[in-house]
Amino acid sequence: MFRIALKMLLGDRGKYFGIITGIALASLLMIQQPGILISIFSRTYSFISDVALPDIWVMDPMVKYVDDSQPMLDTELYRVRGVKGVEWAVPLYKGNQRVRLGDGQLVSSNLIGLDDATLIGGPAVMLKGRLADLRLPDAVIVDEAGATGRLAKPASPGKKTEPLQVGDILEINDKRARVVGIARAGATFQSQPIIYTTYTRATTYALSERKLLSYILVKAKAGEPLANVTERIRHDTGMAARSADEFKDMTFLYILNNTSILTNFGFVVIVGFIVGAAVTGQIFYNFTLDNLRYFAVFKAMGATDRMLRRMILLQALLVGFVGFGLGAGATAVFAAITRERPGLSMTLNWQLLLGSSIAVAVIVLFAALISVRKVLKLEPAVVFK
């Protein structure tokens, strides 16, 4: 009877396509929106992820998230280096600076100053040039998104902008900077261009301030429990010290709690679920109602309640499977298209697919449940009416 159930469903093409379209749209919304949300949230701590080498980030206790660097005195670096269990500690500058383009336009950019000696914290993937070239005079490395986007060379009339190239000259706070490399970096929450240079040069680009040290990056000695080293740094220096994961969580939670992003995306996801459930449930229920007479015929002819339940469940699972497949497929295409783009992008992971597939299963089971209920209450004697 399963083949009969499927033929009944597939034969009614209008309703079949209506149901799978409803589920596909619901799936699309339930995968895509959280996917974009995860992508946005991951951008909030992408800088911490990019700076992969250190175990511990030391910062001013007032820092709330990674972009909220509260400058410290350079002397704090030496105090941290003196803490037991610290293998090495290097300075990191992170701040917003204004970059002047060729047409005079000012673009706010994220300036990263790396330890002059080690260049720890630099980009992992160099597309053009070498990281070591940062030691050349006035050298800066620009991230790919910035080079092709907001820092791209202004267009001549009637022409497109041209990506920034190695050898091009910029002005950072009216000081000369020469592009020596293009790197790939994680997109940031504010989508600002990222400019890498040495710590010393960064402090010259920065406006005159007494405190310029944003973070101290620390590597713990081998065999030293990270928590112990972190605690010692806090205790001995009065600074805040966090593991990279703790700092990511802190940044993530700050953005989560201080913006309405989650509410907005969550609302769309919930609407997707409710609309999907309502549309699918209604069309599937109508499909069952249209076939109620035939279900009564099956009952009269000896189909047990169990058989009818399984037939309806199979129909529901088929539309759920096909609808979810289409929705997830469309989302995967969207994710693939946006993967390499600096702007809108989304993360598609197995947890998201699992969660949305469970939500779709709930929708189709709900649709099946209300339909089964109707069929089981049906008196087979209606076949003679």
Next chain:
Amino acid sequence: MNGPTSAVQCTGIVKRYGSGEAEVLALRGIDLEVRMGELLMLVGPSGCGKTTLISVIAGILDQDDGECLLFGQDITRLPATERTRYRGQAIGFVFQSFNLIPTLTAAENVAIPLLINGVPFESAVAEARARLRDVQLEGREDALPTQLSGGQQQRVAIARAIVHRPRLVVCDEPTSALDGETGHKVMQVLKDVAVGSDRALVIVTHDARIYEFADRIARMEDGRIVSVEQAERGTTENAP
């Protein structure tokens, strides 16, 4: 040991609809026997209880009082699932409006009772094709119901009613949607394939043009059997 000589033995069947002042007595103590090997027609005006009676006989409606034995067995005493399965094996149905599934081919429609009884799909469809040949629908096995005439659709319904070799076939107005000539052909097919020495056929009808096919005719009025006639002899057997 011999089996029962009656296909159906109803005694004192009462069926009510509604309650209180809205109560309607649809069957008022029906006594009726359907013998093995016969074609019994239930006739009478609209609303006299014919359809209610065959619903009770077929085990798809519970009577409020009385007893209805189907091949010597009171199926109302069976658990619900057993009763449903018994119905699936022992009874075939033909409906006034055919009730063919529009998205299935003729052969697939006919195969349904076999599928319900657990026969694999391919075997069931092969058997269904054979039954369609019995009702002179060879070559139309893969047609959808909408591609068939009314007479052809009813023959598909007849093939569906007999494909699993039920011992009792109940039909509700099988010719009312057909013209006279087609109705005759359908009745001839029905009588040829559904009546046998160990089987019986009960037909509810208004259609006097097909009375000639009956072995006996039971007339109903106002929830009662008022007469049962031997159709060939035309004599009244009893008139409660």
